[in-house]
Amino acid sequence: MKLTCIAVDDEPLALGLVCSFIEQTPFLELKGRSSSAVEALKLLNDEVIDVIFLDIQMPDLNGIELARVLDARASKPRIVFTTAYNQFALEGYKVDALDYLLKPFNYEEFLRAAQKALNYKELINKPAVAEAKSEDEYLFIKVEYQLVRVALSDILYIEGLKDYVKIWLASAPKPLLSLTSLKALEERLPARRFMRVHRSFIVSLDQINSVTRNTLHIGDINISVGEQYKDAFNGFISKWN
Incomplete structure (x- = not known):
């Protein structure tokens, strides 16, 4: 090529x-x-x-x-x-x-x-079939001046800042920093695996360890569920019962 x-x-x-x-x-x-x-x-x-x-x-x-x-x-x-x-x-x-x-x-x-x-x-230029298959498992994130392939199963949660997002991974102590919005990432993530629970946080539903009142726990991290996201989150939690 x-x-x-x-x-x-x-x-x-x-x-x-x-x-x-x-x-x-x-x-x-x-x-x-x-x-x-x-x-x-x-x-x-x-x-x-x-x-x-x-x-x-x-x-x-x-x-x-x-x-x-x-x-x-x-x-x-x-x-x-x-x-x-x-x-x-x-x-x-x-x-x-x-x-x-x-x-x-x-x-x-x-x-x-x-x-x-x-x-x-x-x-x-990869075949469309191959791209469709990988969409369920990977996300390509612009980090500095390169595209980084991130396994969806490795994502713990995503934190939105003013102009950036931090993508926290199970496999790395430091987050990936990308110049994009939380909303843009939310639209790219599969809704069956990820949920916006706060204006500043998207979480991996598979990574949630426990829930207490309006707070969810991913390892040692506590994330509050925002008021406008409570109904959707409670709907997800009801499936645990």
């Missing part, structure tokens, strides 16, 4: 380096190069592109702004940002960038980012 790519950077030396890295990577195919995001839009209209290696600080239209424009498209390429400024990392994460390479980077670092792009392409 080959990935079609373009490189976008207003610095000629940086643009040349990225293009040389693409050309020496067997599974990448360079379809074009551009010194501005506006020019890159024309390339994207003329070619089917899998990955853009994209600078952020550029005149007229910067890389983050281009990523937002592309986000509105039904079919959009994945983005690997290449920048000298680490303060854009959070913005890059918010526009669903695949990776974030901080200049100056070497070929090994570039290759790791390219491999992520290839893994993503292979993942979405």
Whole structure:
């Protein structure tokens, strides 16, 4: 499998380096190069592109702004940002960038980012039957700049924060941190196995050890059941009797 790519950077030396890295990577195919995001839009209209290696600080239209424009498209390429400024990392994460390479980077670092792009392409190209089968057992979560496969049976509970969620697992002492909403995750989880019990918590029904009044217990963790979720939770608990 080959990935079609373009490189976008207003610095000629940086643009040349990225293009040389693409050309020496067997599974990448360079379809074009551009010194501005506006020019890159024309390339994207003329070619089917899998990955853009994209600078952020550029005149007229910067890389983050281009990523937002592309986000509105039904079919959009994945983005690997290449920048000298680490303060854009959070913005890059918010526009669903695949990776974030901080200049100056070497070929090994570039290759790791390219491999992520290839893994993503292979993942979405898996047969639909195989994907449907795995939906009942696994969930793919965006953690930093990669997709992490999480077994549903490993999830204890999910805690919602302001802009993030913490996914607590039976197999790890620390939670996975993902930039998404609790509501978005709730819609992806099977209702027969998971339940929203509080505006800040989704729990795995299989992991509940005991219930006392309006509190449920998962191991040493106590989680209160919110007022608006009590009827649904009590309906589940009634099946225990």
